[in-house]
Amino acid sequence: MPRFGIAIDATKCIGCHSCRVACQNQNGLEFTETFNWIKDKERGKYPSYDKEYVPLQCNHCGNAPCERVCPTGATYTTPEGVVLVNKKTCVGCKYCMEACPYKMRIILHKAGIVVKCRLCIEMVREGGTPACVTTCPTQVRIFGDLDDPNSEISRFIAESGAEPLRKDLGTLPHIYYKRS
Amino acid sequence: MPESAWGWLIVVYLFLAGSGSGAFLAAVYCDLLAPDWSKSLARAGSLVSGPLVTIGTICLVLDLEAGLWEPWRQIYLAKNLSSMIAWGVIILSGFIPVALLYAAALNEITFVGKIARKYIRIIEYVGSALAVATATYTGVLIAVVNGVPFWNTPVMPVLFLASAISTGLAAAMIVAAIIDASTIKTLSNFALGHVIFLAIEALVLMLLVFMSLTRSTEAAISANMLISGVLSPYFWVLVVLLGILIPFILSIVEYYEYGEMPKSLVIGSDLLVLMGGMSLRALIIFSASPPQII
Numbered sequence: 173m174p175r176f177g178i179a180i181d182a183t184k185c186i187g188c189h190s191c192r193v194a195c196q197n198q199n200g201l202e203f204t205e206t207f208n209w210i211k212d213k214e215r216g217k218y219p220s221y222d223k224e225y226v227p228l229q230c231n232h233c234g235n236a237p238c239e240r241v242c243p244t245g246a247t248y249t250t251p252e253g254v255v256l257v258n259k260k261t262c263v264g265c266k267y268c269m270e271a272c273p274y275k276m277r278i279i280l281h282k283a284g285i286v287v288k289c290r291l292c293i294e295m296v297r298e299g300g301t302p303a304c305v306t307t308c309p310t311q312v313r314i315f316g317d318l319d320d321p322n323s324e325i326s327r328f329i330a331e332s333g334a335e336p337l338r339k340d341l342g343t344l345p346h347i348y349y350k351r352s
Numbered sequence: 353m354p355e356s357a358w359g360w361l362i363v364v365y366l367f368l369a370g371s372g373s374g375a376f377l378a379a380v381y382c383d384l385l386a387p388d389w390s391k392s393l394a395r396a397g398s399l400v401s402g403p404l405v406t407i408g409t410i411c412l413v414l415d416l417e418a419g420l421w422e423p424w425r426q427i428y429l430a431k432n433l434s435s436m437i438a439w440g441v442i443i444l445s446g447f448i449p450v451a452l453l454y455a456a457a458l459n460e461i462t463f464v465g466k467i468a469r470k471y472i473r474i475i476e477y478v479g480s481a482l483a484v485a486t487a488t489y490t491g492v493l494i495a496v497v498n499g500v501p502f503w504n505t506p507v508m509p510v511l512f513l514a515s516a517i518s519t520g521l522a523a524a525m526i527v528a529a530i531i532d533a534s535t536i537k538t539l540s541n542f543a544l545g546h547v548i549f550l551a552i553e554a555l556v557l558m559l560l561v562f563m564s565l566t567r568s569t570e571a572a573i574s575a576n577m578l579i580s581g582v583l584s585p586y587f588w589v590l591v592v593l594l595g596i597l598i599p600f601i602l603s604i605v606e607y608y609e610y611g612e613m614p615k616s617l618v619i620g621s622d623l624l625v626l627m628g629g630m631s632l633r634a635l636i637i638f639s640a641s642p643p644q645i646i
Contacts, residue, residue, distance in 0.1 A: 213646050245431040262419075271499045273499045279357065
């Protein structure tokens with residue numbers, strides 16, 4: 173069984189939000205709802221000033237705080253290491269939203285349930301790649317199997333020294349970042 | 353990215369569940385240790401405890417979304433025992449019936465109360481354990497959240513338990529003064545309870561703030577929000593001054609004056625304790641600050 177993840181080369185991100193639009197399209201979300209964000213961070217001081225864009229989405233943690241606090245067991249991890257929410261058993265208590273250190277979950281008030289990035293699991297199981305990965309014009313994201321040392325993603329992580337966000341939290345994320 | 357998922361309904365729930373279980377403990381304490389001269393307080397405590405926790409639990413259910421419109425989803429609520437909400441559901445389903453039964457037993461309401469009266473000691477011991485569990489669990493609920501570093505500390509349940517006991521005692525004393533006007537003198541004995549638990553609450557709160565200032569950047573952001581930031585007027589006035597300091601001084605006076613203090617001041621001081629307990633929970637929830645991830 174593969175263990176899916178995404179490596180993000182933040183140095184290539186131009187902040188165009190194509191990933192956000194593709195994700196909304198793929199998941200039938202309104203323009204105010206999204207499973208991925210781009211946050212910018214200013215670095216340095218004028219005149220040597222720089223702005224870094226960091227695409228953010230659910231980290232599909234190997235040790236997911238959201239799964240641990242979910243009272244109904246609606247949040248679960250698939251054998252491929254993808255964290256999903258069962259629409260039928262979520263009660264909308266929002267405990268997972270508080271527990272997620274990355275704050276990557278949203279509540280859909282119409283449906284009354286909490287939703288998040290699903291790593292486009294149905295496309296991935298048919299051999300495809302998530303919408304945010306294919307749509308990116310500067311090819312920031314690399315999708316693949318983290319357990320296969322010869323996969324593009326594993327080689328990228330090994331070469332670039334990409335690391336998860338806030339590794340110190342012990343959440344074992346499946347999303348890796350290369351930042352300058 | 354959503355900043356905070358919980359709002360006023362959760363704040364009200366945390367407060368009512370705390371004060372309800374505190375009122376139960378106050379009632380049991382009176383009935384066990386001083387049954388002859390504090391009957392009104394024991395009766396008042398037992399009468400408010402169940403309803404307070406029940407109203408709080410209703411707030412908790414109202415905060416659900418899909419689980420509110422499709423209530424059958426709530427049967428899953430105790431499925432994952434690594435979740436504090438699942439434990440809360442179990443504790444509350446035990447405590448609410450016991451608290452209501454205790455009210456019936458102590459006041460001999462209906463035949464149920466008369467039968468339960470015979471087993472009152474068992475109800476008191478089991479109920480006290482459940483009351484402590486309820487008050488503590490409301491603190492553990494937010495203390496296990498690693499998405500908010502300020503909450504993520506073992507001091508939190510201790511603070512919630514101390515605050516639950518002082519607000520519960522306050523609720524019981526207000527109702528005792530209403531149902532039995534002549535009891536105001538005996539209430540002075542219990543002012544000592546306020547002195548003790550408000551002092552503990554103040555110490556634990558101080559510990560929480562000081563520890564948070566150095567524990568992590570994000571916990572310090574929350575703590576600074578309380579002591580010098582946007583929430584500081586509410587923190588210093590509603591929680592520290594009106595919620596702890598003034599009732600603390602009034603309770604010392606009440607204890608030494610022994611029944612000579614005007615009724616309005618006695619009830620006023622208890623109302624301030626309740627307001628302080630509510631404000632404390634609101635400020636802890638609203639000062640949540642997530643980890644800095646980039």
